[in-house]
Amino acid sequence: xxxxxxxxxxxxxxxxxxxxxxxxxxxxxxxxxxxxxxxxxxxxxxxxxxxxxxxxxxxxxxxxxxxxxxxxxxxxxxxxxxxxxxxxxxxxxxxxxxxxxxxxxxxxxxxxxxxxxxxxxxxxxxxxxxxxxxxxxxxxxxxxxxxxxxxxxxxxxxxxxxxxxxxxxxxxxxxxxxxxxxxxxxxxxxxxxxxxxxxxxxxxxxxxxxxxxxxxxxxxxxxxxxxxxxxxxxxxxxxxxxxxxxxxxxxxxxx
Numbered sequence: 001x002x003x004x005x006x007x008x009x010x011x012x013x014x015x016x017x018x019x020x021x022x023x024x025x026x027x028x029x030x031x032x033x034x035x036x037x038x039x040x041x042x043x044x045x046x047x048x049x050x051x052x053x054x055x056x057x058x059x060x061x062x063x064x065x066x067x068x069x070x071x072x073x074x075x076x077x078x079x080x081x082x083x084x085x086x087x088x089x090x091x092x093x094x095x096x097x098x099x100x101x102x103x104x105x106x107x108x109x110x111x112x113x114x115x116x117x118x119x120x121x122x123x124x125x126x127x128x129x130x131x132x133x134x135x136x137x138x139x140x141x142x143x144x145x146x147x148x149x150x151x152x153x154x155x156x157x158x159x160x161x162x163x164x165x166x167x168x169x170x171x172x173x174x175x176x177x178x179x180x181x182x183x184x185x186x187x188x189x190x191x192x193x194x195x196x197x198x199x200x201x202x203x204x205x206x207x208x209x210x211x212x213x214x215x216x217x218x219x220x221x222x223x224x225x226x227x228x229x230x231x232x233x234x235x236x237x238x239x240x241x242x243x244x245x246x247x248x249x250x251x252x253x254x255x
Contacts (some may be wrong), residue, residue, distance in 0.1 A: 004080075005079075005080045008079065008080045008083040009079050009080070009083075011083065011087070012079055012082065012083055012086065012101070015086050015087075015090060015099075017041075017086065017089060017090070017097065017098040017099065018082065018086050018098070018099045018100075018101065019031075019033065019098065019099070019100045019101070020079070020100075020101040020102075021100075021101075021102050021110075029109075030109050030110075031109050031110045033110070034109065034110055034111060034112050034115075035111075035112030035115055037071070037073070037098075037111070037115065038071065038115075041098060042071045042095075042096065042098075044071070046069055046070050046071050046096070047069075047070045047071065047117035047118070048070075048071045048072075048073070048115060048116050048117050049063060049067075049070055049071065049072050049073070049116070049117060049118040049119075049120065050072075050073050050074075050075060050111075050116055050118070050119045050120065051063070051072065051073070051074045051075065051119075051120040051121075051122060052075050052076075052104050052107070052119060052120070052121050052124075052135060053075070053076055053104065053121060053122070053123075053124040053125075053135060054074030054075055054076045054081075054082065054085065054099070054122070055076060055078070055081045055122075055123070055199060055200060055201065056081050056082075056084040056085055056199070056200050057074045057076075057081075057082060057084060057085015057086065057088070057089070057099065058085065058197065058198070058199045058200060059074070059120055059122045059197055059199055060072050060073070060074030060085055060089075060097055060099070061085045061088050061089050061092075061094070061097060062197035063120075063194065063197070064089065064094050064096050064097040065092075065094070066193060066194060066197075067096075068096055070096065070117075071096050071097075071098075072096060072097050072098070073097075073098045073099065073100060074097075074098075074099045074100070075099070075100045075101075075102065075104060075107070075110075076099075076100075076101065077101065077102065077103050077104075078101075079101045082099045082101055085097075085099065086099045104135065104140070104143075105143070107143050107144075107147060108143055108146050108147060111147040112147065113146060113147065114147070114148070114149045114150070115147055115149075116147045116148050116149065116152060117148075117149055117152055117153075118148075118152060118153045118154075118155065119144055119148065119152070119153070119154050119155065120155045120157070121135050121136065121154070121155065121156045121157070121158075122155075122157045122158075122199050122202070123157065123158055123159060123199050123201040123202055123205075124158070124163070126158070126160040126162045126163035126166075126235065127163075128162050128232075128234050128235065131227065134163065134166065136156055136163065136166065136167040136170060137170070137227070138170065138174075138225035138226065138227050141154075141170070141219050141225055142225060144219060145219040145220075145221055148219065150221055151218060152218065152219075153179075153216060153217075153218055154216070154217055154218065154219060155214070155215075155216050156213075156214065156215045156216075157185075157195070157202070157212065157213070157214050158212070158213050158214075159201070159202065159205035159206075159210050159211075159212055159213070160213075160235050161183075161213070161233075161235055162232050162233070162234055162235045163213075164183060164213035164215070165230075165232050166228075166230070166232055167215055168181065168215065169228035169230045169232075170225075170227070170228055171215065171217055172228070173226055173227075173228040174223065174225050174226055176217045176218065176219060176220070177217060177218045177220075178215060178216065178217040179216045179217065179218075180214060180215065180216040181214075181215045181216075181217075182213065182214055182215075183211060183213050184211040184212070184213070185211070185212045185213065185214045186206075186211075186212060187211070190214070195214060208237070210237065
């Protein structure tokens with residue numbers, strides 16, 4: 001492990017707004033803040049919004065700046081990435097932003113039933129080979145609706161045509177109420193200052209002329225979710241590694 005990562009990990013240990021459970025702790029018992037985030041950490045009763053797979057935390061911090069009347073928590077397993085957003089929030093003295101370093105699969109150990117108002121999923125790995133690892137699979141949707149309030153909103157913002165097509169099929173197959181569904185956000189009629197926040201990955205892909213997709217929907221509480229049977233062409237312009245650069249001959253020209 002490089003010295004830079006060790007430095008970041010050490011700093012995170014000193015940040016009061018970063019929570020790092022041991023990898024197996026939540027699988028044994030609930031995290032000590034479960035059901036208590038508003039009262040014990042944020043010390044208010046404002047709506048609670050999560051960003052899952054938050055990476056460098058651009059959306060978590062950006063949302064926190066736009067909406068001081070809400071609480072925001074970014075969640076990711078990569079501590080070196082979280083360090084960026086966590087440091088920005090600290091430098092800006094933001095009291096409505098926190099971060100959790102843990103696997104998203106353990107989300108129900110961190111949040112109680114109905115504790116969360118909204119969930120953002122921003123530019124996750126599309127997991128083209130493994131359905132159960134996709135953050136919009138029915139497996140994960142079951143996790144989300146366990147912690148979301150009954151009318152809680154789920155947002156997906158992605159560059160991946162594969163993940164967008166898959167999620168659109170999940171929404172259609174299960175007749176999930178979708179307020180917005182667009183395959184080309186910045187060429188659509190959707191005008192929203194929240195959606196204009198760009199993550200590190202979004203900036204990379206947008207500069208290559210790749211359309212940004214967005215779906216906003218809700219998940220009914222008492223409904224059995226069904227995985228769609230659909231064949232989807234893999235994204236050609238990217239590798240499975242989120243950090244890999246796009247080859248020159250696969251770049252998509254801007255319209």
